[in-house]
Amino acid sequence: MTVSVRVDADRCAGHGRCFALEPDLFDCDDAGYPVLLHDTVPAELERAARDAAAGCPEGAISIGPAGARS
Numbered sequence: 001m002t003v004s005v006r007v008d009a010d011r012c013a014g015h016g017r018c019f020a021l022e023p024d025l026f027d028c029d030d031a032g033y034p035v036l037l038h039d040t041v042p043a044e045l046e047r048a049a050r051d052a053a054a055g056c057p058e059g060a061i062s063i064g065p066a067g068a069r070s
Contacts, residue, residue, distance in 0.1 A: 003063050004041060005038075012056075013058050015057055017057065021055060025037055025045055
């Protein structure tokens with residue numbers, strides 16, 4: 001299954017763990033908040049996306065089926 005990653009901007013506190021640990025999926029903006037690098041997660045990065053979601057201290061990262069809307 002193809003998955004996508006979403007970041008809830010209201011929950012994100014800008015800790016930076018996502019882009020520090022998974023730079024192939026995330027970058028950061030000038031304020032230190034995550035920027036997604038892919039609309040759909042490449043298959044080889046799906047485990048990294050799940051790790052980023054599990055490691056987010058605010059629970060701001062979610063994984064879902066590609067194309068789904070929250």
